[in-house]
Amino acid sequence: MSFLAIDIGNTRLKWALYDAPRPDARVIAHGAVHLETIDDLAETEWRHIPPPSTVLGCVVAGEAIRRRVEEQLELWDVTPRWVVSSASEGGVTNGYDHPGRLGTDRWVALIGARSRVLRSGRPRPAVVVMIGTAVTADALDADGRFLGGLILPGHGIMLRALESGTAGLRVPTGEVVGFPTNTSDALTSGGTYAITGAIERMHRHLAEHAGEPPLLLVTGGAGWKVTPYLELEHELIDSLIFEGLLHLGQQERFATPPQPLFAA
Known part of the structure; x- marks a missing residue:
């Protein structure tokens, strides 16, 4: 079950596709782009990589940037999860x-x-x-x-x-x-x-x-x-x-692909 980890910082978006959500997972592909170019991810860096089974990311760049990344993730039939700081x-x-x-x-x-x-x-x-x-x-x-x-x-x-x-x-x-x-x-x-x-x-x-x-x-x-x-x-x-992200991806609530918001 492949796992896409996404880190959206203040300047760049970093991503890595692993063969599984575990700390010793093998990297299949990885990359980094400046935030100004994230609207091209589906047509460039992500176009030829295998579809991930699950996606987990963290974002500090704000909601607008997150939504733009989610639009690029529509390339695949996968719903991303985003980490929220907790107790x-x-x-x-x-x-x-x-x-x-x-x-x-x-x-x-x-x-x-x-x-x-x-x-x-x-x-x-x-x-x-x-x-x-x-x-x-x-x-x-x-x-x-x-x-x-x-x-x-x-x-x-x-x-x-x-x-x-x-x-x-x-x-x-x-x-x-x-x-x-x-x-x-x-x-x-x-x-x-x-x-x-x-x-x-x-x-x-x-x-x-x-x-x-x-x-x-x-x-x-x-x-x-x-x-x-x-x-x-x-x-x-x-x-x-x-x-x-790999450590969290092992946990049950992150390991199972989420259901679409609206069923077909």
Whole structure:
């Protein structure tokens, strides 16, 4: 039973077709498109892949984007499901003040991280970092409780904010160095160290809370740009969101294809 996982972020839609909804599933096909081009998915990237049996996704880009994606999914006779953040799911307890307001991408990534931690050995705390348009650093204790997390702007947002708020600041991206001596390097280094500093602070908070060093799991499209400058042992993972969707796809309420809204 093939399984299509969809992650609709703030900038891009990522998708992967698996041969089954389970963490060790084989990837049949995958891709990513910018949101400006999602109206062409049925005629381009999805046109020649096998029809999925079930579709499960998460979306942070808003209802209008979700509806446009659903229109493209009419290519197949399948009704998609969309994850909604809840008080508890997939072995994770949601500690947010208002659980439903936690971004679904963060929620699904936490579920994927918990599944990975349990498969790798004994339960351990973990800091779950996503680096993309925005950056999040979330704390997960050894019992699977989400304790809370940080949100900060990604590199692009930081640079655009500085350009719009600082007269004459129009410079190309520079290098990350210890002592920047030009504005380009100063901007790139400042953004990178802001992100790594936040990650390291959350890691320290969780280590003090848990009484042991947590795992540091990093994911997201821009993770590779930042991890070389992390001074902590870490694992860079292609997509914790897909891992979370695969874990959820095993559950009975997601595994059975939903019935059409109106019977024929």
